[in-house]
Amino acid sequence: MGIAERKEREREGVKDLILSAAREIFLAEGYENTSIRKIASKIEYSPGVIYLHFKDKNDLLLALHDKAFECKMNSLFHATQHIADPLERLRGIGIGYLQYGIDNPQDYELMFILSCTMETLATKEEFWKDGAMAIGLVKETVKACIDAGYFRKDLDLDEVSLMLWSQVHGLVTLYTKERLNIYEGQEKQAFLFRTFDLFFEVVRQSFK
């Protein structure tokens, strides 16, 4: 009997409706202004229906987080994996990360700033596999830099990857959270990339 399957499809249909409506509101109005009632009224359902598909609001936000990660990681992976030289690939990942954070502040917040996502993961006793995959990509590329002779062999992959990550994460968040206005006269985005260039040059030289 195909009824159970059709029912399941219908269920998933509503769930997708909720998710895409939520995503639209979230991208347009941000985390604080994304309410259950707004989402429900956008898809012309009652507010209660959302709780048939998600445990609570954080659970819904986590689903948005997953979708954003899927998207970002795919594009970052595809845009950099074709670069043969591991050092240039590493630079490409950094620049791609920066650009993504600049262009998608809402998604970035969901992925790397908001606590609700990690809290919800913790209640489900789930591992942050999206984050692990992303940082795994960085570690692999650093390893490739070592193997290619760009970096010395005694470097700790955890430390190096965190150093690279926190540098670009810091740049993105100081920018999106409007903390760079104290640098008057600087064109902010260009300033960001120049600073990343300086950082990368510093790393390249010192890790030789």
Next chain:
Amino acid sequence: MGIAERKEREREGVKDLILSAAREIFLAEGYENTSIRKIASKIEYSPGVIYLHFKDKNDLLLALHDKAFECKMNSLFHATQHIADPLERLRGIGIGYLQYGIDNPQDYELMFILSCTMETLATKEEFWKDGAMAIGLVKETVKACIDAGYFRKDLDLDEVSLMLWSQVHGLVTLYTKERLNIYEGQEKQAFLFRTFDLFFEVVRQSFK
């Protein structure tokens, strides 16, 4: 007539009451759980009285931001200014910043993450002087490192200061926002400081 003065004192007294109650709740329960009604009931006033001293909730939060900055900057300044060697002073500032972020996540969020503070500053057409002073301290110290021959002369103070700042800011926020759990087995705080040591060594070598 001293009546106007006494009235003013009483006014300020209530304002301070509000601020310290707000600070207590904010530190204990965080940004999301700090409500006007909670603050009012804590000081046994009606909710409306808060709006006689602050334009709105963000205005009150900005006052907390200012207090936190006053506190942090003083302690960071005092704890590092006695270090004669500029390179060690710079390292001291970095470590102090890290430690502060780790120990005071709520205050740190108010100072460097939340948008509401910057938005409120913008509506008042005010400059973020607290932030400017903090980064000014970093720039001065970098300048001292150049003058002392630790760093080469052609470095751009803006770029270097942003690179240093975003590194420690990134470390603090990835830590407090629970993004480091993907590094399994690492004792998080020690891991943070080790990574900072690596970073600082990299900077020291490359800027020579």
Next chain:
DNA sequence: TTGTAATTATGAACACTGTTCAATATATTT
């Protein structure tokens, strides 16, 4: 086809939130 069971959806209700403002209470001046 009808009756029963299971699923799906509703929307009112609860306890909150920031904010406003007419009414009230208190204090000061005339």
Next chain:
DNA sequence: AAATATATTGAACAGTGTTCATAATTACAA
């Protein structure tokens, strides 16, 4: 003592996440 000025209140408004008894719809068996 009366009039004025200031300080404080708390109800009201429009919103929030979440729950749950009720209602509507659908599926399956008789």
